Amino acid sequence: MLKLKVPATTANLGPGFDTLGMALELYNTLEVTKIEEGLEIIIEGYGADELPIDEKNLVYQAMNKVFKKTCYYPSGLRLRLSNQVPLARGLGSSATAIVAGMVAANKLTGEKLSTEELLNLATRLEGHPDNVAPALLGGIVVSTLQDKGRVMYEKIAVPELKVVVCIPDYQVSTTEAREVLPKKVDFADAIFNVSHTALLITGLLNQDYDLVGRALEDRLHQPYRQKLLPGFNKLVNKVDKNALGVVLSGSGPTVIALTLDKEEQIGEEMVSIFTEEGIEANYLVTSPTNQG
Ligand code: HSE
Numbered sequence: 001m002l003k004l005k006v007p008a009t010t011a012n013l014g015p016g017f018d019t020l021g022m023a024l025e026l027y028n029t030l031e032v033t034k035i036e037e038g039l040e041i042i043i044e045g046y047g048a049d050e051l052p053i054d055e056k057n058l059v060y061q062a063m064n065k066v067f068k069k070t071c072y073y074p075s076g077l078r079l080r081l082s083n084q085v086p087l088a089r090g091l092g093s094s095a096t097a098i099v100a101g102m103v104a105a106n107k108l109t110g111e112k113l114s115t116e117e118l119l120n121l122a123t124r125l126e127g128h129p130d131n132v133a134p135a136l137l138g139g140i141v142v143s144t145l146q147d148k149g150r151v152m153y154e155k156i157a158v159p160e161l162k163v164v165v166c167i168p169d170y171q172v173s174t175t176e177a178r179e180v181l182p183k184k185v186d187f188a189d190a191i192f193n194v195s196h197t198a199l200l201i202t203g204l205l206n207q208d209y210d211l212v213g214r215a216l217e218d219r220l221h222q223p224y225r226q227k228l229l230p231g232f233n234k235l236v237n238k239v240d241k242n243a244l245g246v247v248l249s250g251s252g253p254t255v256i257a258l259t260l261d262k263e264e265q266i267g268e269e270m271v272s273i274f275t276e277e278g279i280e281a282n283y284l285v286t287s288p289t290n291q292g
Pocket residue numbers: 011012017018019090091092128130131174177178221249250251252
């Protein structure tokens with residue numbers, strides 16, 4: 001039996017749209033057992049009543065990509081998924097499924113594919129690299145999808161920060177959250193995001209958390225996605241005073257606050273702002289992790 005755990009991820013980190021992602025201390029676990037024939041899928045935790053338990057399951061689809069590429073076909077498989085990462089909330093649940101499936105399948109083949117090949121394959125299935133890269137590698141990963149489907153990336157060690165993760169009780173699919181984005185952006189907004197992303201990475205590398213906080217601004221996606229998340233502006237304005245910064249986690253609707261302290265107070269404040277908007281939400285306090 002093979003067992004592995006893959007972290008949740010928070011993508012974008014404000015200005016780094018489709019470029020930055022960070023692994024969090026919150027994991028989905030996958031157990032794979034070879035059986036004589038067929039496919040058995042057991043799901044515990046998030047998605048137990050929602051996710052398919054046949055060939056359409058994303059973990060299995062991801063495994064299949066590796067099997068096809070390496071010409072390895074197991075006679076039968078039993079998969080047990082224990083999911084702690086909520087679905088369609090902007091915490092990279094699909095990336096954890098893809099990475100778990102691909103890493104497990106690669107282990108079954110005797111590690112025929114390299115980490116780079118797995119990352120390229122995972123990105124092709126996910127569509128963008130910023131969740132699958134930290135899910136696979138851990139840490140904060142700066143990544144970009146190049147021509148020919150290759151991912152260029154660099155991992156940064158995680159900062160000594162707390163992450164308050166505030167999760168509204170409704171789902172927003174990434175597809176839906178990408179549909180509200182414009183086809184073209186203003187040149188000044190593009191410059192704003194390039195400069196803020198560069199400053200954010202500099203702050204992270206130098207452990208200059210004041211700079212990290214000031215760089216967490218975005219003009220490429222959050223302004224357009226606010227319509228999917230009532231209260232987001234209020235959250236940013238109010239909670240920013242106690243935290244280093246507040247940003248949408250991936251494509252939302254989860255919102256994260258990066259902070260050095262007062263994490264419980266920040267979490268309660270975030271929940272109460274959502275409550276004022278008529279949205280139920282809960283929060284958890286976690287940390288970035290270097291483990292992928
Ligand atoms: N970069 C992606 C987006 C992340 O914002 O659409 C999705 O989790």
